[in-house]
Amino acid sequence: MSLSFKYDEHNKYHRFARSAIIAAASLTTFVIVWWFVAIMANMTALPTPIETWDAFISLLNDGDPLTGASLSTYLSKSFGTFLKGLALAVVIAVPLGLFLGFIKPLREFLNPIIEVLRPIAPIAWAPIFILSFGYQIGPSLVVFVGIFFPMLTNTIFGVQKLDPMLLDAARTMGANPLQLFRKVVLPSSVPYIMNGLKVGLGIGWMCIVAAELYATPLGGIGFYLQEQASAGNWPGAYSAIIIIAVLGLLTTSLAEYAHKAIAKRMGIE
Structure with a gap:
């Protein structure tokens, strides 16, 4: 019973870590694509992520x-x-x-x-x-x-x-x-x-x-x-x-x- 509980806990943390890594990679990719498109478009109506972040902090x-x-x-x-x-x-x-x-x-x-x-x-x-x-x-x-x-x-x-x-x-x-x-x-x-x-x-x-x-x-x-x-x-x-x-x-x-x-x-x- 104890081994089964530890195995379930291990799987739980493993799934959580995997989901967190995938989410972080997905969001990072989104920010990179956003940044690239903003630089290539060079439009005032499309700010870069860092400009948006500065506006949020302000x-x-x-x-x-x-x-x-x-x-x-x-x-x-x-x-x-x-x-x-x-x-x-x-x-x-x-x-x-x-x-x-x-x-x-x-x-x-x-x-x-x-x-x-x-x-x-x-x-x-x-x-x-x-x-x-x-x-x-x-x-x-x-x-x-x-x-x-x-x-x-x-x-x-x-x-x-x-x-x-x-x-x-x-x-x-x-x-x-x-x-x-x-x-x-x-x-x-x-x-x-x-x-x-x-x-x-x-x-x-x-x-x-x-x-x-x-x-x-x-x-x-x-x-x-x-x-x-x-x-x-x-x-x-x-x-x-x-x-x-x-x-x-x-x-x-x-x-x-x-x-x-x-x-x-x-x-x-």
């Missing part, structure tokens, strides 16, 4: 050169908007997806509506939501739409993939509908729900940046990107893009960690 230390706002101010506004949209999407998409996946007549009735709305780009709703609900709520609703549909469709798919024999076995043992949901349907759907969440988080960051381009009084990292590009400060604009990419990576990584932790706790790893 923002971090001295704040926005145009407004004086700090990086933490921009991030806190964007995170607040993002989290409100995320919370609303989770609260609505997961229960609705479970019901639609479990109740076929309801799914058949609502599916045409979902299929009509789902292909619409979330950013198309930005001017409508912002003008209708204001700068405080409108951008969060754009994020909500971006996260809602991936979570909804993945949750429905997760319920539909459930083995009917598990439901029959639970009913045979006397489980009522609530127990079926809590003990069978929900645990089996968790991997699909978390996959929808990971996809939705990436789309959510796209939505919040696009929404902040409309809702400029709200501020946020999207506003910073727009003002830097408008002023011709391209290193500052690219530093905003890098910040957004890092935020997306961190949130999706956090979702992946939560997925593994929840799956392990529920015994479905």
Whole structure:
């Protein structure tokens, strides 16, 4: 047992080291290609990585050169908007997806509506939501739409993939509908729900940046990107893009960690 545990631990660290090396090599290659293209293009609209890095350090230390706002101010506004949209999407998409996946007549009735709305780009709703609900709520609703549909469709798919024999076995043992949901349907759907969440988080960051381009009084990292590009400060604009990419990576990584932790706790790893 002890040797097996040590072997598993060794494999775990080996996989982690391998993934870290591959990630470092991939990112290094990306930076080198970026640097080469920037030098060959010789365009002010395409700064080098070092110019972008200097702009980020300047923002971090001295704040926005145009407004004086700090990086933490921009991030806190964007995170607040993002989290409100995320919370609303989770609260609505997961229960609705479970019901639609479990109740076929309801799914058949609502599916045409979902299929009509789902292909619409979330950013198309930005001017409508912002003008209708204001700068405080409108951008969060754009994020909500971006996260809602991936979570909804993945949750429905997760319920539909459930083995009917598990439901029959639970009913045979006397489980009522609530127990079926809590003990069978929900645990089996968790991997699909978390996959929808990971996809939705990436789309959510796209939505919040696009929404902040409309809702400029709200501020946020999207506003910073727009003002830097408008002023011709391209290193500052690219530093905003890098910040957004890092935020997306961190949130999706956090979702992946939560997925593994929840799956392990529920015994479905």
